[in-house]
Amino acid sequence: MNIFKQFTKSLYSPKDIALFRFQGIGKTILYVFLLTLLSVIPTVTYFSMTMVNGLEAAQSTINDEIPSFVIENGSLSSEQTEPVEIHENDFSIIFDxxxxxxxxxxxxxxxxxxxxxxxxxVVTGGTLDAYSYSMFTDLVITKDDFIKFLDTLDSLLAIIIPIFIIVIYIFSSGIKFIEVSILAAIGLVLRSMTQRNLQYRQLWRMAAYSVTLPTIFFTIMEAIQTGVPNGFLLNWFVSILVLFLAIREIPKPKNK
Incomplete structure (x- = not known):
């Protein structure tokens, strides 16, 4: 069975997941990488679009609507007496x-x-990263300098975005392998409860396919930008349940 048929079967068939325990470990590892790739598509797509659209908005807005300013001795100063807030295309620019x-x-x-x-x-997806001007106490930064910086950043997007995608994919793959390994360890308990004769390496293969359903569910929720209450617990509950059902599909060893 090819890897794409395995993906489809893993969404609804614990019986097939039980059969996958006999396949080579290399194919299972490849499946985990494929599943991770699918799961990060919404994240990297959303980030890339935000970076491109946000940078365009920032270049235009700062050039036309933000007053002249200077950053010196760790502080921003200008002749503006009130904060300026601009919200455009789901991207906000605030000057104060x-x-x-x-x-x-x-x-x-x-x-x-x-x-x-x-x-x-910088705010991305609700995550705030702050950089104090005090780190640049020896520099004097003006509005023109900032616009030039944004222009340089725009020209580097073709490099920055692929690097970000690779970093996110590697990090997510590591998390997914840890998740599968923990789930396989939980499978040892389920094995004892159900009195099935399974080794850890077989449970690891089954666990890799058992996480398919919750992974795809949360990928879809992220794609439509919908939060799931208690998502962490729901993810583990579904994964454990699917693995438990798959273990139940394995015949009990015959008594001698």
């Missing part, structure tokens, strides 16, 4: 040299950048 806006005020921002009085902040 007055100190009225703090990091905690950016919790409602999903994607964007903020030039605050003491920090430069």
């Amino acid at each position: 040299s007055t100190g009225k806006i703090q990091q905690d005020d950016l919790k409602t921002v999903d994607n964007g950048i903020a030039l605050l009085q003491k920090d430069f902040i």
